Amino acid sequence: MNSTPLSSAGRALLSRHSFLQNATTGLGGIALAGLLQRQELLASTPIRPWIRPENPLAARAPHFAPKAKRVQIMFCSGACSQLESWNWKPELARMDGKPLPGAKDSFLTFQGENGNLVRPLYEFKPRGQSGKMISEMLPHLAGLADDLCFIHSMTAKSNTHGPAENQMSTGFTLDGFPSIGSWSSYALGSEADDLPAFVAIPDPRGVPQAGVNHWSNGFLPAVFQGTAFNARKPIYNLAAPAGISHASNVAARDVLKRLNEANLEKFPGDFELSARIASYELAAKMQLSVPEVSDLSSESAATLKAYGADDPDPVKSGFAKNCILARRLLERNVRCVQLFNGAYAMGEGIGNWDGHRKLKEQYDIHAPIFDQPAAALIRDLRQRGLLDDTLVVWMTEFGRMPTFQKGACGRDHNPNGFTTWMTGAGVKKGFSYGATDELGHKAVENVTNIYDLHATILDLMGLDHERLSYYHNGIERRLTDVHGHVVKAVLA
Amino acid sequence: MRGGWSIKHMQKLIVMSKTWRQNSAPRADALAKDAQPKLLWHYPPHRLEAEIVRDQMLAMSGKLDLSMGGPGFSVFAPNTNYVRVDDPKPDFGPAEWRRMIYMTKVRMAQDSTFGAFDCPDAGQSQPKRSRSTTPLQALNLCNSTFVNQQAQLLAERLQKEAGADAARQVQRAFQLAFNRAPSTIESQTCQQLVHDHGLAALGRVIFNTNELLFVP
Numbered sequence: 276m277n278s279t280p281l282s283s284a285g286r287a288l289l290s291r292h293s294f295l296q297n298a299t300t301g302l303g304g305i306a307l308a309g310l311l312q313r314q315e316l317l318a319s320t321p322i323r324p325w326i327r328p329e330n331p332l333a334a335r336a337p338h339f340a341p342k343a344k345r346v347q348i349m350f351c352s353g354a355c356s357q358l359e360s361w362n363w364k365p366e367l368a369r370m371d372g373k374p375l376p377g378a379k380d381s382f383l384t385f386q387g388e389n390g391n392l393v394r395p396l397y398e399f400k401p402r403g404q405s406g407k408m409i410s411e412m413l414p415h416l417a418g419l420a421d422d423l424c425f426i427h428s429m430t431a432k433s434n435t436h437g438p439a440e441n442q443m444s445t446g447f448t449l450d451g452f453p454s455i456g457s458w459s460s461y462a463l464g465s466e467a468d469d470l471p472a473f474v475a476i477p478d479p480r481g482v483p484q485a486g487v488n489h490w491s492n493g494f495l496p497a498v499f500q501g502t503a504f505n506a507r508k509p510i511y512n513l514a515a516p517a518g519i520s521h522a523s524n525v526a527a528r529d530v531l532k533r534l535n536e537a538n539l540e541k542f543p544g545d546f547e548l549s550a551r552i553a554s555y556e557l558a559a560k561m562q563l564s565v566p567e568v569s570d571l572s573s574e575s576a577a578t579l580k581a582y583g584a585d586d587p588d589p590v591k592s593g594f595a596k597n598c599i600l601a602r603r604l605l606e607r608n609v610r611c612v613q614l615f616n617g618a619y620a621m622g623e624g625i626g627n628w629d630g631h632r633k634l635k636e637q638y639d640i641h642a643p644i645f646d647q648p649a650a651a652l653i654r655d656l657r658q659r660g661l662l663d664d665t666l667v668v669w670m671t672e673f674g675r676m677p678t679f680q681k682g683a684c685g686r687d688h689n690p691n692g693f694t695t696w697m698t699g700a701g702v703k704k705g706f707s708y709g710a711t712d713e714l715g716h717k718a719v720e721n722v723t724n725i726y727d728l729h730a731t732i733l734d735l736m737g738l739d740h741e742r743l744s745y746y747h748n749g750i751e752r753r754l755t756d757v758h759g760h761v762v763k764a765v766l767a
Numbered sequence: 768m769r770g771g772w773s774i775k776h777m778q779k780l781i782v783m784s785k786t787w788r789q790n791s792a793p794r795a796d797a798l799a800k801d802a803q804p805k806l807l808w809h810y811p812p813h814r815l816e817a818e819i820v821r822d823q824m825l826a827m828s829g830k831l832d833l834s835m836g837g838p839g840f841s842v843f844a845p846n847t848n849y850v851r852v853d854d855p856k857p858d859f860g861p862a863e864w865r866r867m868i869y870m871t872k873v874r875m876a877q878d879s880t881f882g883a884f885d886c887p888d889a890g891q892s893q894p895k896r897s898r899s900t901t902p903l904q905a906l907n908l909c910n911s912t913f914v915n916q917q918a919q920l921l922a923e924r925l926q927k928e929a930g931a932d933a934a935r936q937v938q939r940a941f942q943l944a945f946n947r948a949p950s951t952i953e954s955q956t957c958q959q960l961v962h963d964h965g966l967a968a969l970g971r972v973i974f975n976t977n978e979l980l981f982v983p
Contacts, residue, residue, distance in 0.1 A: 486853070496898070497886075511907070527971055547811065554901060554904065
């Protein structure tokens with residue numbers, strides 16, 4: 276018997292195939308020939324990875340040679356303004372104080388009425404050889420301009436943080452879909468011994484608005500979920516509770532193993548029972564490997580300083596430590612590391628990039644927390660040779676308006692034009708793709724959506740986004756739904 | 768259809784079938800041909816679902832509250848943040864000891880112990896639950912506050928029902944968990960554990976056994 280399980284498409288083809296075999300019309304014969312051809316195609320290009328039940332995280336081959344073996348996602352939660360950071364709009368400075376052309380009086384966006392156009396709140400300067408204009412808000416990252424590959428024409432489906440964050444991490448605005456890291460674990464398994472294949476590192480201030488959705492397995496089996504921990508907060512339930520001695524823990528593990536092995540004798544070779552016994556061994560290894568990877572005491576003083584981990588601000592030093600943790604995870608071949616900057620628990624704009632009211636005041640706090648550690652991480656990855664096969668993607672859920680909100684000193688949500696960038700494995704250096712209009716309001720050139728971004732990330736990992744699916748609730752689900760085109764122009 | 772479209776008739780047909788009634792024990796010759804098993808020659812052991820894993824722990828400790836209906840219970844600590852943060856309660860009491868079906872399902876958060884057992888996310892409808900095995904599940908069942916509290920409560924129950932004799936305590940624990948007596952070796956191993964590390968240590972082990980967590 277064929278050991279490769281048939282996809283539902285394959286099953287449907289086979290049952291129609293047998294139906295047509297019994298049909299005697301010429302039309303049936305013609306259709307059959309077409310079907311057999313398609314079936315052959317399916318046999319050589321499965322749309323679901325074959326997951327070995329006894330070892331679901333075994334490393335699996337990609338569809339084609341990957342450029343990136345690992346992906347480092349940096350997510351600035353709250354919607355970081357493109358106009359204050361990467362998307363230079365001299366025309367907006369010129370139009371400062373004037374109404375947005377074509378807009379009716381006090382036109383409405385997410386939070387309500389808008390006022391007039393407001394110039395970028397930070398100075399822009401040409402950077403590096405490429406002369407790319409980047410603001411002084413993020414000077415350390417600006418220094419990497421020649422390495423970065425910008426997409427300035429991003430668009431999102433939602434103008435609301437939760438759904439838009441969902442879309443950026445899972446492809447769907449609704450809750451309950453697998454995150455990009457879960458899809459990659461599902462497709463490729465794990466190369467990291469004793470560590471999870473997919474790790475999410477929440478900001479020291481807390482989790483982003485869409486919370487665990489960012490690293491959820493959605494409807495994929497739980498084995499593909501992201502594991503969340505940061506330099507300050509370990510994995511839930513990693514250590515035995517206080518009051519249980521090491522000796523008791525070791526003895527309990529030994530007795531459990533003996534009882535489970537006696538039980539396995541009644542079901543020799545059973546996959547699930549053996550997998551569960553093995554899971555305890557993995558858990559025991561994780562109890563050693565996770566504290567080891569999270570322990571930054573072996574990092575040199577120079578490294579800690581380069582990241583800003585010695586900063587007196589506990590939020591900045593906390594984020595810097597998270598960045599060092601990210602590098603340590605990537606070094607140990609964790610495939611997908613999601614690093615979050617910004618948390619939602621404290622409220623709008625206070626601990627995140629949601630600058631509705633006092634944008635400049637808030638970004639003056641947030642930018643230094645993010646800038647130096649994030650830039651140090653990229654430099655460190657490059658210096659250690661990891662950037663050759665690691666893709667770094669900076670993202671945020673949407674952009675902000677070129678106008679201020681009425682009666683406020685901040686910008687409202689704008690899903691119609693914003694910036695993301697990538698650097699590292701497989702992408703062009705010092706390159707910019709797509710553009711917004713002269714005021715940075717809407718994407719007008721090479722308009723790109725989140726499906727395209729996801730298709731491109733998967734492509735760099737050696738995966739065809741159209742051939743990676745999971746059958747759920749009657750549909751072969753994909754990260755990119757039924758959309759997405761690889762942005763070939765950004766590929767090196 | 769010949770049964771007049773009767774579902775009862777169909778169910779009877781299934782449960783009376785040879786396939787349904789065969790022993791679930793594996794056979795070497797059949798395993799060699801079809802290990803999966805795709806041909807339904809036996810029912811392979813299946814891990815229980817999250818809700819049953821939790822409920823049976825409570826049933827064993829004697830704390831399961833079977834009251835039906837009414838408002839559900841929450842396993843998340845109350846908080847006053849701008850956006851709800853679903854941190855688990857630091858400890859649990861009788862209010863959380865009802866069946867898990869009454870645990871209020873929140874968006875974007877899972878129970879910190881049992882959610883990892885493929886609990887549906889509930890953001891989307893889930894007609895078929897996946898079933899996977901992860902080291903996080905093992906860590907949760909070994910180290911969570913909930914499980915260790917139940918292990919302590921099980922120890923108290925065993926003490927009450929079997930007295931101070933370790934052999935009788937182990938005997939009772941096996942009856943409650945596996946509905947069978949322990950083998951001589953199992954009994955000795957477990958008594959040693961009770962002797963060295965206390966009765967709650969035995970409860971912690973039993974809550975983690977495959978025999979308890981799988982339908983054979």
